[in-house]
Amino acid sequence: MNKIIMLCIFCVLVINAHSQMLEDKNNLYLGYQNGFYLGDALFNNQGTSAPSFYSNFTLNNGLEVKNLYNLTPLVSAGLKFGFLNSTNWQCRNYESYNGSKSSTINLQPVIQLHTKFQKNGLYNRVKIFGEISPIIGYSMLKIRNNIFDIIGYKWNYDNFNRTDLIYGLEVGVGCEYSFSNKIGAFVNISRQECFVSTPLFLDNRYTFLGLNIGVRLNISKVKRFKY
Amino acid sequence: MMKHIYSILFLLLFINISSASDIYKEANFTTASKFIRDACLSENGKVIICTDNESLKAFSVENKDLLGSFRGGHRDNIICVAISPDGRLVASGSSDSTVVIWDFYTQNIIKKIQSATGKISSMKFSPDNKSLLFGCSNSKALLYNIKEQTLVKEFTDQKLDVTSVAFSTDGNIIAIAGGDKIIRLYNTSNYHLDTELKGHTNWIRSICFYKNNQCLISGGDDKNIFEWNLSKHKFKKIKSHNDWILCIDITNDGNLFAIGTMSGSIKINYIFGVYNAKLNSPISKVIFIPKESGLIEIAVATLGSGLMHLNAVNMILSK
Numbered sequence: 001m002n003k004i005i006m007l008c009i010f011c012v013l014v015i016n017a018h019s020q021m022l023e024d025k026n027n028l029y030l031g032y033q034n035g036f037y038l039g040d041a042l043f044n045n046q047g048t049s050a051p052s053f054y055s056n057f058t059l060n061n062g063l064e065v066k067n068l069y070n071l072t073p074l075v076s077a078g079l080k081f082g083f084l085n086s087t088n089w090q091c092r093n094y095e096s097y098n099g100s101k102s103s104t105i106n107l108q109p110v111i112q113l114h115t116k117f118q119k120n121g122l123y124n125r126v127k128i129f130g131e132i133s134p135i136i137g138y139s140m141l142k143i144r145n146n147i148f149d150i151i152g153y154k155w156n157y158d159n160f161n162r163t164d165l166i167y168g169l170e171v172g173v174g175c176e177y178s179f180s181n182k183i184g185a186f187v188n189i190s191r192q193e194c195f196v197s198t199p200l201f202l203d204n205r206y207t208f209l210g211l212n213i214g215v216r217l218n219i220s221k222v223k224r225f226k227y
Numbered sequence: 228m229m230k231h232i233y234s235i236l237f238l239l240l241f242i243n244i245s246s247a248s249d250i251y252k253e254a255n256f257t258t259a260s261k262f263i264r265d266a267c268l269s270e271n272g273k274v275i276i277c278t279d280n281e282s283l284k285a286f287s288v289e290n291k292d293l294l295g296s297f298r299g300g301h302r303d304n305i306i307c308v309a310i311s312p313d314g315r316l317v318a319s320g321s322s323d324s325t326v327v328i329w330d331f332y333t334q335n336i337i338k339k340i341q342s343a344t345g346k347i348s349s350m351k352f353s354p355d356n357k358s359l360l361f362g363c364s365n366s367k368a369l370l371y372n373i374k375e376q377t378l379v380k381e382f383t384d385q386k387l388d389v390t391s392v393a394f395s396t397d398g399n400i401i402a403i404a405g406g407d408k409i410i411r412l413y414n415t416s417n418y419h420l421d422t423e424l425k426g427h428t429n430w431i432r433s434i435c436f437y438k439n440n441q442c443l444i445s446g447g448d449d450k451n452i453f454e455w456n457l458s459k460h461k462f463k464k465i466k467s468h469n470d471w472i473l474c475i476d477i478t479n480d481g482n483l484f485a486i487g488t489m490s491g492s493i494k495i496n497y498i499f500g501v502y503n504a505k506l507n508s509p510i511s512k513v514i515f516i517p518k519e520s521g522l523i524e525i526a527v528a529t530l531g532s533g534l535m536h537l538n539a540v541n542m543i544l545s546k
Binding site for chain 1: 261262264306322346348364388406430448471489490491507508509511530531
């Protein structure tokens with residue numbers, strides 16, 4: 001019990017002391033992403049069961065680089081570059097995509113709504129945010145097994161690589177903790193709903209639930225901080 | 228293991244509790260906001276006036292008593308303030324692009340100037356009390372004749388925000404500096420551009436004349452302090468710091484100068500060394516308080532820790 005009280009006092013005091021002297025308008029975020037694809041392992045393909053492509057990837061790791069500019073006290077906007085690598089495809093009784101790999105590269109304009117910066121107190125250190133961003137990008141697939149025979153599609157049987165356009169929407173919520181004006185940390189969860197137009201598999205829609213953690217770096221000081 | 232955790236927690240708590248702001252807490256003047264954008268001292272050093280959101284507050288330097296409030300002149304935060312050398316007039320410039328001239332004794336508005344030229348970033352009265360010079364965020368500086376209530380001159384040579392303006396003590400030179408890294412000197416007889424002082428590599432934040440107007444000191448975002456010899460048209464870098472220099476004050480003989488930085492450092496360069504203090508907030512203004520006793524005292528306006536009156540005795544002296 002004493003430990004908990006001690007920790008609570010510590011947290012409150014740390015939050016009370018302000019970490020950011022001025023609001024920084026332009027921030028760079030570098031993050032690591034992990035998560036999983038939602039959806040059933042099998043889906044019903046005109047009466048027969050077929051293994052889902054995305055939902056059976058078990059290792060999903062990614063990176064994100066995001067730059068946000070503070071437009072108003074409550075709204076920031078910017079651009080995000082995301083990379084997600086999915087491997088280790090596993091589905092019981094199926095080997096359809098064993099050894100396959102999916103990499104997606106996204107470019108996303110981001111609109112973020114967040115709590116208002118305060119010169120003192122909780123919101124000097126903590127920022128709670130929600131963001132929405134349309135996704136446009138490329139999906140790079142590497143399929144190992146040659147089990148397809150798609151009419152009208154010319155296979156290069158030696159190389160099962162293919163790049164397809166993806167588009168969709170991402171929403172996320174999270175919070176950011178500032179150690180100082182220059183550096184902070186963030187954590188957020190996000191949900192991506194994406195469409196991929198590819199003839200390699202039938203489930204051309206996926207939902208990815210991601211957990212992102214990373215750092216915030218301030219890359220420029222605000223010159224007009226007094227106004 | 229828990230002992231170690233407790234030790235670390237205790238250490239962090241101690242660091243947190245004994246922050247620099249608390250050390251100087253009793254030095255604070257009572258203002259509604261701790262975000263003081265500017266302050267000025269009367270010629271006799273007895274009254275200090277500071278910005279306090281959309282109003283101004285005047286305090287007695289000696290006992291920190293509130294002498295008066297100047298309200299109702301602005302719709303947005305006041306960014307800069309100046310008091311006339313005769314102590315009768317006070318001027319304030321705001322984010323709402325207005326300049327208000329107040330009567331110091333009654334705190335009534337004498338004149339409201341709608342400049343419509345951007346936010347008012349800095350201002351100074353002329354030594355003869357007749358004119359007011361103010362700089363704007365849209366790169367212009369304006370000279371206003373108070374008696375005739377007319378705009379005398381618009382200075383438009385600056386390429387970026389004007390951050391600091393100054394009159395020489397004889398009133399013959401006007402200095403304007405800002406974001407374009409150049410200090411421009413104008414002759415007040417014809418308002419022509421006399422000299423451009425180039426040397427800073429980033430925004431200039433503060434300029435002051437000293438040594439009977441023979442020299443000028445400047446500091447800014449390049450973290451350097453430059454001393455400009457105006458008669459010889461030469462300059463030298465006299466000090467480099469580790470953060471943006473937001474404000475400078477210097478005594479006329481040049482033996483004592485104080486700076487305030489973005490990271491909250493205050494340094495008073497003294498003949499025997501440097502007095503140092505560290506606050507948690509950026510320092511928007513440092514002003515020497517004249518003392519017959521010879522003690523070094525300064526008024527410090529901060530963006531987050533209020534307005535303070537510091538004595539060099541309480542600061543750390545380093546050689």
